[in-house]
Amino acid sequence: MAVTLTESAATHVKNFIAKRGKGAGLRLGVRTSGCSGMAYKLEFADEANDDDLHFESYGVTVLVDPKSLIYLEGTELDFVREGLNEGFKFNNPNVKDACGCGESFNV
Template sequence: MSDLVTITEAAAFQIKDMMKENGEEQAYLRVGVKGGGCSGLSYGMGFEQEPGEDDTQFELHGIKVVVDKESTAILKGTIIDFKESLMGGGFTIDNPNAIASCGCGSSFRTATNTGTPEEC
């Protein structure tokens, strides 16, 4: 397992399903952080055919994962899970580096990176 990002089995199952549905079985899963959201930073996940030159690459549960250079320090130790509820299912992200997050839970900030907050 990577010490950068961990993907639980439930999340891996869901990601593989999404890859298959979208015809992206050979793609990389990009996990990253960008500026925005109420607290300043927000998570991003998506599929890409080719990793970038400065990306960190690793494989978890048969999924090829890439993280851009700027996101690696912010995401170190992050756990991506998938939870089912009465309202449906969704990915959860547990980042030990996040010191504050907004009420909706989709944005956060760290002790060293406040990002670029937007008004909620």
């Protein structure tokens, strides 16, 4: 399996990297945090780390460290607009429970 982006998310990432003027792709990961145990990390990467796993979606490179992959395997990252709000939405098939505020999850 892989970590993928929807076309909407890929378009948003490409536009942001173009505005920045540099970037190797999007780095996804997890960290220990919140009331449910894990939280997503999302950042634009200027270069890949030696141990990063590389996934391609709609022309965007998604970088994931090996320790995070067990929590992110099969995840699809979407970019959604709901009313006046917009942002990334993680569609992660591994999530068993999430906190009420949506900040953290567990697998």
